Amino acid sequence: MSVYDQGKLVTVSNDKDISLKLLEGKHKLTFSYNDNEGKITHINKVVEVEKSSVSRYLIILCTLIVFGGCLSLVVYPKYRLKKGSVKYGKVN
Structure with missing residues (x-):
C-alpha cells in the first residue's frame, strides 16, 4: 500500500x-x-x-489551583478552631 x-x-x-x-x-x-x-x-x-492547545491545559490547571486554594481557605480555619477547642477543653 x-x-x-x-x-x-x-x-x-x-x-x-x-x-x-x-x-x-x-x-x-x-x-x-x-x-x-x-x-x-x-x-x-x-x-x-488540529493542534492541541497548551493554553487550555494551563487554564484548567490554574482553575484547579484557585479552587483548591479557596477550599483550603474555607476548611483550614474551621479545622484550626476545632483543633484549638479540643486542645483547651472547650466544647462547641
Missing part, C-alpha cells in the same frame, strides 16, 4: 496498518493498494489535524 499526501508519496508499506505523523492542517490523503494481479485501488480521504 502506498500513501500520498497532496500528491507526494509519504510511505510505502506491506503492513495492514499504517501509522502516519501529520502536521497541523488539512491533508488530502490517497491510499493506493496494488494486489499484484493488475488491480490497483485508490481511496481518497481528507483529514484535518
Whole structure:
C-alpha cells in the first residue's frame, strides 16, 4: 500500500496498518493498494489535524489551583478552631 499526501508519496508499506505523523492542517490523503494481479485501488480521504492547545491545559490547571486554594481557605480555619477547642477543653 502506498500513501500520498497532496500528491507526494509519504510511505510505502506491506503492513495492514499504517501509522502516519501529520502536521497541523488539512491533508488530502490517497491510499493506493496494488494486489499484484493488475488491480490497483485508490481511496481518497481528507483529514484535518488540529493542534492541541497548551493554553487550555494551563487554564484548567490554574482553575484547579484557585479552587483548591479557596477550599483550603474555607476548611483550614474551621479545622484550626476545632483543633484549638479540643486542645483547651472547650466544647462547641
